[in-house]
Amino acid sequence: MNFQLSDEQAMLKDSVARYVKDQYNFDTRKKIISSEKGMSTESWAIFSDLGWLSIPFSEHYGGYGGGNEDIAVIMEELGKGIVVEPFVPTILLFGGLLSHCGPNDIAADLIPKIIEGHCLGAFAYLERQSRFEIADMKTTAIHSKKGWCINGSKSVVLNGSNATHIIVAARTSGGQYDLSGISLFMVDADTRGISILPYGMMDGHKAANINFDDVKIPADALLGNLDEGMRIVEKIMPQVLIGLCAEAIGIMAVLNEATVAYTKTRHQFGVPISSFQALQHRMVDTFMAAEQARSMVYRALCAFGEGNLDDENERMRSLHAMKISVAKSSKLIGEEAIQIHGGMGMTDELNIGHYVKRLMTINLMFGDGDYHQRRFNKISYQAA
Amino acid sequence: MDVTFTKEDLVFRDEVREFFATEYDFSMAGSLNLATISDGECYKDAIVKWQKKLHAKGWIAPSWPVEYGGAGWSVTQKFIFETERGAAGIPAVIPFGISMVAPVIYTFGNEEQKKKFLPRILSSDDWWCQGYSEPGAGSDLAALSTSADLVDGEYLVNGHKIWTSYAQYADWIFCLVRTSKETRKQQGISFLLIDMKTPGISIKPIVTIDGRHHLNEVMFEDVRVPVENLIGEQDKGWTYAKALLAHERTGMAEVADSKRAFSELKERAKYEVNGGRAMIDDPLFQMRMSDVETELMALEYTELRVLAAMAEGGTPGPESSLLKIKGTEITQAIQELQLQLVAYYGGGIPSNVQKDGCGHAFAEEARCGYLFGRAATIYGGSNEVQRNVIAKMVLGV
Structure with missing residues (x-):
């Protein structure tokens, strides 16, 4: 039994933590968000120099060959600085899909570029009607002699406005709600027929709605097997969810620490408000909520660790349970952080609300707590 | 980060399973369910019988130091044992002796006390109960007022303990008593072991909202306790009790x-x-x-x-x-x-x-x-x- 970081992981953690502390303070972040791109290319170059962009990729492509734990280590520390650079869309989503669609020329070409920091990616999967059921998809890809022709509209494509390359999911067969019949395609962001409508998200990240209007791409733009795109998406989900939840526990730690510190300095009725039991007990509840969420991330890491659990059902239960737990803990911790900070917690000026808004978006990514709880129930409770 | 079991762990798990399957009398499960307990003596006999089997195997007090009868298990082994016990529906060991008073005795007691009490705790020959709470001392435990005054080389104990679980079965009670009123309330408390058969002790059952008899009041009226039954130093009992509270809580998950x-x-x-x-x-x-x-x-x-x-x-x-x-x-x-x-x-x-x-x-x-x-x-x-x-x-x- 072991819950400790390896020496390499401890160094990685230290490296990200130091960067966030020394070079990514709240004012820096504000400037980045209000810039036109909404991200810092300088920061991204540093991420590349420090090797963070190479972590999940195989040595074959020049990567570090790291696993879920390494991702969790980075994400927790990035969370502490609510870093807005597109690590999730480029490395975990775009890069993850590329890594899992089988050996191919596109991956061989692009993964080294991702690692160098020159390729920024996005994954266009969500549509206006799909909410959490990714397979609910109207966008189509029609095959012709010349290749593929894509038509449809994608919503909230993370990093959509900065991406050099986009992986788009489109229906190649089946009905609107079918799990099978979806395929993944690689498109250059500047391909004719693509229109990108950028906007900022409440958490400071950049997203875009993307319309595909008769977008023609070559036959070899297909990633993986025809009609089996959802399988690739399912393959990357554990790492994506673990990464997001690890980011969330980093944020929860910051919120709890800031809230306790604030109550020690804020005086009312002639005493620090930390002396009030009504607040103490609530801060203990948020402390426990953070610990429980952390335990759940560890549980998922163990479940998906090598040789730990052969039982697929139990793995998925751990994954859903993690997202449920993080959703509940985040909501409690975020709301209490605002409440206990009082009027200050309501201000845009203070960092608290910005940490809370990142937690809010994390909870909505790839299924909210209720969605995962339904999935958990489905595989856990049956009469027969 | 992992929770995998080694080959040795798996062998141990099989041994635990085998032991539970062969030695635990599953027909007694009804008598051992504290929630629906109807015959107290029957319950006591059944749990003591089971604990004696655990003792014979050397598994009654795995967390104790090995020199006193602990099993020397790794954390993983303890986890495996508990998991298998729970899965089999076997009740936990009664905590008052094994996990509450014994750690105080082997940590702060003298050699005679260890020799006298530990073996009979291990063998379940003595049933212990806990004399902490009082009518006026609940969450504010240090406000306790049961007194122990040194008179002619003995402690004379007077007072009133309450919420004492299963005192009706107990041979011994470990008590926090007040030996000094001069100082801060935490400082005048001592840790005393008292034979339940001592004259002057009386028990009054408290029936709880489930209609059953788990709890008691224990009254002390001029109860004479030999000084040999004092743990550690007089007036230091609070420190001893507090040091062991964390142990008690870990078992409460x-x-x-x-x-x-x-x-x-x-x-x-x-x-x-x-x-x-x-x-x-x-x-x-x-x-x-x-x-x-x-x-x-x-x-x-x-x-x-x-x-x-x-x-x-x-x-x-x-x-x-x-x-x-x-x-x-x-x-x-x-x-x-x-x-x-x-x-x-x-x-x-x-x-x-x-x-x-x-x-x-x-x-x-x-x-x-x-x-x-x-x-x-x-x-x-x-x-x-x-x-x-x-x-x-x-x-x-």
Whole structure:
């Protein structure tokens, strides 16, 4: 039994933590968000120099060959600085899909570029009607002699406005709600027929709605097997969810620490408000909520660790349970952080609300707590 | 990061399973269920008989130092043992002797005390109870006023203890008593071991809301206790008791028992129906079940994290308060769902004519489990006190 970081992981953690502390303070972040791109290319170059962009990729492509734990280590520390650079869309989503669609020329070409920091990616999967059921998809890809022709509209494509390359999911067969019949395609962001409508998200990240209007791409733009795109998406989900939840526990730690510190300095009725039991007990509840969420991330890491659990059902239960737990803990911790900070917690000026808004978006990514709880129930409770 | 078992761990697990399967008398399970206990002596005989088997195997007190009879198990082995025990539905060892007074004796007691008491705790020949709370000293335990005055080389004990679990079976009671009134209230307290047969001790049963007799008042009237029964130094008892409280709390997560209770709940939800649909298929009941189960899954790993930290040489710290709070909340949440499952039938009390109440298989257990289960967030330092502990020790407020 072991819950400790390896020496390499401890160094990685230290490296990200130091960067966030020394070079990514709240004012820096504000400037980045209000810039036109909404991200810092300088920061991204540093991420590349420090090797963070190479972590999940195989040595074959020049990567570090790291696993879920390494991702969790980075994400927790990035969370502490609510870093807005597109690590999730480029490395975990775009890069993850590329890594899992089988050996191919596109991956061989692009993964080294991702690692160098020159390729920024996005994954266009969500549509206006799909909410959490990714397979609910109207966008189509029609095959012709010349290749593929894509038509449809994608919503909230993370990093959509900065991406050099986009992986788009489109229906190649089946009905609107079918799990099978979806395929993944690689498109250059500047391909004719693509229109990108950028906007900022409440958490400071950049997203875009993307319309595909008769977008023609070559036959070899297909990633993986025809009609089996959802399988690739399912393959990357554990790492994506673990990464997001690890980011969330980093944020929860910051919120709890800031809230306790604030109550020690804020005086009312002639005493620090930390002396009030009504607040103490609530801060203990948020402390426990953070610990429980952390335990759940560890549980998922163990479940998906090598040789730990052969039982697929139990793995998925751990994954859903993690997202449920993080959703509940985040909501409690975020709301209490605002409440206990009082009027200050309501201000845009203070960092608290910005940490809370990142937690809010994390909870909505790839299924909210209720969605995962339904999935958990489905595989856990049956009469027969 | 991993929780994999080594080959040796797996061999150990098989040994534990084998031992439980062959040595535990599953026909006694009914008598050993404290929630539905009807015949106290029968319960006592059954649990003592089982504990003697554990003792013979050397597994009665795995956490003790090996020199006193501990098993020298790794954290993983302890986890395996507890998991298998819970899964088999075998009750935990009665804690008062093994996990509460014994650590005080082997840590702070003298050689004679160790020789006299530890073997009979291990063999379950002595049943211990805990004399801490008093009518005027609950959460504020240090306000206790039961006095022990040195008179002619003996302590003369006078006072009134309350909420004493299973004192009716006890041979010995370990008490916090006031030996000095001069100083800060925590400083004048001593830790005293008292033979329950001593003249001047009387027991008054307290019937709880489940209609059963678990608790007692214990009265002391000029009870003479030899000075040899004092643990450590006079007036230092508070320190000794406090040092061991963390031990008590780590045991309160009760993850293995909650896992067992939850799987029972799940099984029962398949057969309890409403309008022809099994309760396990009711989406709302499913949400309530997974609310609890996911908390339990998290707590299991929180406990493992605490155990792993302890194995690294740490002692259980304030995080043990977290285990107590979450563990008891989850225990109660499962009991609430059991009660929800038995619905109106749970209200029926067995009579001489209708021995199983209204004729429902687990209505009695669910009702009594729920009602007596309310005690879990009150005893061992109420959950509000545990929150005070975390606020002070962890948050530093």
